[in-house]
Amino acid sequence: MKLFLPKQHGAWAMLIIPFWLGVINGGFVWQDIPFFIGWISLYLATYPMLLLFKRKKIKFYTRWTIIYIIPALLLLLFPIYTRPSIILFGLFMLPFFAINAYYTSINKDRAFMNDISAIFVFSAAGLASSYLGNGTVSLESLIFPFLTSLLFFMGCTFYVKTMIREKKNNRFKWISWTYHFLLVAVWFMCGFWIVAIAYIPSLFRAYFFYGKKLSPMQIGVYEIINAAIIFIILGIQIVLLH
Secondary structure, three states: OOOOOOEEEEHHHHHHHHHHHHHHHHOOOOOOHHHHHHHHHHHHHHHHHHHHHOOOOOHHHHHHHHHHHHHHHHHHHHOOOOHHHHHHHHHHHHHHHHHHHHHHOOOOOHHHHHHHHHHHHHHHHHHHHHHHHHHOOOOHHHHHHHHHHHHHHHHHHHHHHHOOOOOOHHHHHHHHHHHHHHHHHHHOOOOHHHHHHHHHHHHHHHHHHHHOOHHHHHHHHHHHHHHHHHHHHHHHHHHHHH
């Protein structure tokens, strides 16, 4: 049986980076393993679940939702048993899931607000994994990994749109360039120079790749490299803070 998998390949970076930055921040516990696998399974389940709102191929999407949701719920019992209050993070995600469901139902999956809503959910997973380790939601955990992940993936959304769907939109180009420049500048001004350095590759690719004839595959490969860079540097920043 061929697996029914999401087509948004960039989402895998959003699944991995915030979660494991949260683990670095909160401290590793063995429950992080079933938590992460359960988190992946939950993401896989939400893909056919959201497609149900298109009101097509109901039986097919229902079957795949059940196939993924059962192991997801079983695996997520491990972090819930360890810290029952972690379920609050799931409740926090529900309104954003509702937004995604709405945009799916009107066939506007690529809408900017739909992307931002999904980014909030993925970034919140970093808060949850950090909370599992240390049992607190501090200002530090709100910044690392939540805010840093949120800002990074918002920048990715701006960049990818300027390269594909909005490549002829001059205003969107300037929004993307300004956003990436301010991201680096503000972190420098706040004294987090390591974080600022982490965002410099994003600034460079937003500026120098704009207008280049890159295929979606090439864009994706460069984004994987950029995501790996920011994960490593942000991980170093978190370790140094501890």
